[in-house]
Amino acid sequence: MPDTTDADGLTVGQVSTRLGVTVRALHHWDEIGLARPSLRTAAGYRLYTAGDLERLHRIVVYRELGLGLDRIQAVLDDPAADVPGALRAQRAQVAERIERLQQLGAGLDRMIDAHERGLLLTAEQQAEVFGARWNPDWPAQARRRYGDTAQWLQYAERSASRSPEEWQAVADAMAGLERALGDAMDAGVAPGSPEANRLVERHREVFASYFPLTRQMQVCLGRKFEADPGFAAHYDGIRPGLATWFRRIIDAGARAHGIDPDTATWQ
Structure with a gap:
C-alpha cells in the first residue's frame, strides 16, 4: 500500500x-x-x-x-x-495469454534452430526421409556456405514449420520429378519442346518447397547440376548424362522466356 x-x-x-x-x-x-x-x-x-x-x-x-x-x-x-469473480476471469485470460506466449516462444525456438541448423530432423529421420545416401552434415555445410543469403532465410522459415511427414512429401515430389526427367531423356525429349518445358516448370514448382526459384536462378542451378561433382554424380546416377541434359532443358526453357543462359545471374 x-x-x-x-x-x-x-x-x-x-x-x-x-x-x-x-x-x-x-x-x-x-x-x-x-x-x-x-x-x-x-x-x-x-x-x-x-x-x-x-x-x-x-x-x-x-x-x-x-x-x-x-x-x-x-x-x-x-x-x-463481484470482485473475486472479476479477478478470476482476469486470471483465466492471463493463463490463456501465458499459453499463447509459451507457444510463441516454442515457435521462436524452432525458427532459431531452423536458421542455425536448416533441418529440424534427427540424423535417423533424415536418412528415412531422404534415403541412405543422404549425408546429415549437408545442412550444416549449406548453412556455412549460404547462411547469409535471403534464400537460406526463406528455406529456414519453411523448415521451422515443416513436420517429418511434410518433408517426406517434399522428398517424394523431388524423387518423382527426377524419375520423370530420366524417363524423358530416355524417350528422346528435346530441349525446348513443350514436354521439356513442362518438366522445367515442374522443377521450379517442386524446388519452391525450399525457396522461391526464379528462372535465372534455375539457370544457375542447372550449371551447378552439371559442373559440381556431387550434383553431377547424383543426376548421372539416375541416368548417365542426365546432369547435362537437365542443364540443357533448363537453358532452353529460359530462352523461351527471353533469358540468355550465358549471362543469367542469381537473381
Whole structure:
C-alpha cells in the first residue's frame, strides 16, 4: 500500500511521483470520473487526499492485472460488484495469454534452430526421409556456405514449420520429378519442346518447397547440376548424362522466356 501519511493536499505531480504513473494518465482518469481529486486550492487547483491516493493505488493494481478502466470503475464503484469473480476471469485470460506466449516462444525456438541448423530432423529421420545416401552434415555445410543469403532465410522459415511427414512429401515430389526427367531423356525429349518445358516448370514448382526459384536462378542451378561433382554424380546416377541434359532443358526453357543462359545471374 502507498504511504498515505500526511497525504492530504498532494498535487498531481506529487501523486505521479508517488504512484509511478504519468500526469497524463491522472488527468485522463480525472476526466472520465475514475479518480477525481477531492480538494481545491483557493486558486482552483485540484489536490488529492489520502482517500484519493488509496483509490488511485487500487486503480494501479487492477490496471497492472490487466483490467480495463471501465471494469475497474465498476469494481470500485458498484457495491454489488463481484470482485473475486472479476479477478478470476482476469486470471483465466492471463493463463490463456501465458499459453499463447509459451507457444510463441516454442515457435521462436524452432525458427532459431531452423536458421542455425536448416533441418529440424534427427540424423535417423533424415536418412528415412531422404534415403541412405543422404549425408546429415549437408545442412550444416549449406548453412556455412549460404547462411547469409535471403534464400537460406526463406528455406529456414519453411523448415521451422515443416513436420517429418511434410518433408517426406517434399522428398517424394523431388524423387518423382527426377524419375520423370530420366524417363524423358530416355524417350528422346528435346530441349525446348513443350514436354521439356513442362518438366522445367515442374522443377521450379517442386524446388519452391525450399525457396522461391526464379528462372535465372534455375539457370544457375542447372550449371551447378552439371559442373559440381556431387550434383553431377547424383543426376548421372539416375541416368548417365542426365546432369547435362537437365542443364540443357533448363537453358532452353529460359530462352523461351527471353533469358540468355550465358549471362543469367542469381537473381
